[in-house]
Amino acid sequence: MQLTERQRALLDGAEGAVMAKVLRTVVQYGEIFGAGRLAGLDGPVHVVTSMGMAGFEAVFDLLDQLIEAGLSTQEPFTVDPRPYDLDGVDYSATEKQALLELYTHQDRYEEQLRALGMKDDRSYSCTAYLAEVGNTPAAGDVLAWAESSAVVYANSVLAARSNRNSALIELMCGIAGFTPEFGLLLDEQRKATYLVEVRTSALPPATVLGSAVGRAVVGEVPFVAGIDPHLGDLNDPATQDYLKDFGAATASNGAVGLFHVEHLTPEARGHGRDLLTDDYRRVVIDDQALADLVADYPVLWEKEDAEPETALIGCPHLSLNQLCTVTDTILTALEAVGRTTVAMRTVLSAAPAVVATFRTEHSQSFERAITAGVNIASMCPALHMNTPATASRPVITNSNKLRTYTTSRFLADHAVLDRIAAPPARRQEQTR
Structure with a gap:
């Protein structure tokens, strides 16, 4: 790999031993994929790891080394959604205990993210590119993002340039200010x-x-x-x-x-x-x-004919337009069947900044939805499903991403809506 004079100096320790390790990590990552050089970043990174999960202790110890060396990203970054939202979701006691046990290092990790340069505490979303979240690249911008749904949107819809980077690699790139030039950063590979x-x-x-x-x-x-x-x-x-x-x-x-x-x-x-x-x-x-x-999609519930208990909508996170539309659709459906509340726990997930905007600019819809029992939250539905207490329960979704990563069952939009708004007897008949 051809490096500039400054990059070689960084590798030689010009800004300390820890920064040298950071850049060496980025260089070795690029060499694996045949990168010819390092490209400068045009915008903030987006970090995929958002959970302080048990078993990740080595990661958190590594981040402490970065912080102790005084390192942070060149620009404030965004992060994927938190694994839970204790204010927005009506968890059972069993679910709450299981989530807090699995993500036992969440407070420690969030403090580390702030120290490393996270934009703010409303930056937890897989839809970082939305205007409300504020990490929106321009066409041609060279990025180092992780989170597959964000990368594919940035590349395809916004014409930015990022590879599907691995967790921690994107953070190292953000600290170094460089990313290896290969793959989707190159015209030919696009x-x-x-x-x-x-x-x-x-x-x-x-x-x-x-x-x-x-x-x-x-x-x-x-x-x-x-x-x-x-x-x-x-x-x-x-x-x-x-x-x-x-x-x-x-x-x-x-x-x-x-x-x-x-x-x-x-x-x-x-x-x-x-x-x-x-x-x-x-x-x-x-x-x-x-x-x-x-x-051909498999049903991974313990009992295939079980009555669904939860509907998870918003993987990836809903946009403001979607949050407005989905909420109004649910409320209209409830009114049509004479219900005042949803027939099962219904969680709509969106970025914290999107939820805040919805709450202030569409306050009537927000209050009506909450009164109807709809949970409007900012957690990651996929991380929610990681514990035995959540994965073992019958959950439906209209997200193919969530279906792929979890035990949730995929249904079309109208079928999910029918179960949210239908009386229990009808829901059982439809599930069968």
């Missing part, structure tokens, strides 16, 4: 190796189409054709939400770090099908393919 033709009768649910694309291309770059006529432009909040959830599903059901949508995403608008490599492969996705895919 070309599409798959042409995905969507031939469905209507716009598919984002999370289902994303699942199909992720499974088809795995870690390659897809060029998706056929959905742009059903979407608005990139200034449309509904289009942004669709691409957010689509990308999260491609990244979790596969390992996609960048996708292009014909006539819509920035690089596809600029280059069209010239983005396709000469040897690209073609995949066709139709209604039957999506129906077969969903039918």
Whole structure:
């Protein structure tokens, strides 16, 4: 790897032994992937590790070394969601105990994050790029992000440049101010190796189409054709939400770090099908393919016919537009069936800053939702499901990311809504 004079000086200890270790870590990471040099960062990092989990003691001890050496990131960074939200979620006593035991180092870790340069205590979200959160890169910005759903959105929708970095690597890059130049930082690696033709009768649910694309291309770059006529432009909040959830599903059901949508995403608008490599492969996705895919999703509940107890919505975190829409949809459905409260625990997850904005700018909807028993929180649904006390319970979700990572059961939006608003007898019949 070719290093600048300053980078070589840092490796030689010009800013201390700990900084030398930090940069050596970044260099060795880049060498594994054949990086030719280190690129300077154009924006803050986004850190994926947000949980002070038992078993991570070596990580927390390492962070203490960084802090004792006086090191912090070059710019204030954002972090993935906290593993629990004691103020926003109605936990059972068993759940609360299990979560606090598993994430026993949470207070210690959050103090470390503040010392290392975290933006503020409202920076815990997998949707760091949202305006309310404030870590929004510009087109062409070189980044060192982790969190697969954030990376794929930044690359695809915002035209920034980041690899799917590993936990702690992104933090080391943020402290050093450099990231290895390989993979999706390079023009050639951003070309599409798959042409995905969507031939469905209507716009598919984002999370289902994303699942199909992720499974088809795995870690390659897809060029998706056929959905742009059903979407608005990139200034449309509904289009942004669709691409957010689509990308999260491609990244979790596969390992996609960048996708292009014909006539819509920035690089596809600029280059069209010239983005396709000469040897690209073609995949066709139709209604039957999506129906077969969903039918094949496993049910991991202890009893397949159990009555669901919890609905988790917001993985990745909901945008403000989604939080408003989902809340109003639930309240309307409750009114239609003559209910005043939800039929099961219903948790909507969004960034702390998004929840705060919703609470102040849409106070009537917020208060009505809380009165109806809806939990509006900022926890990570996936980390919530990590304990035996939570993983063993029947949970439903409309998120393909959450389905992939946990024992939660995937249902379409309308099916989740039916169970949230339906009387218990009807819910049991629908589950069967």
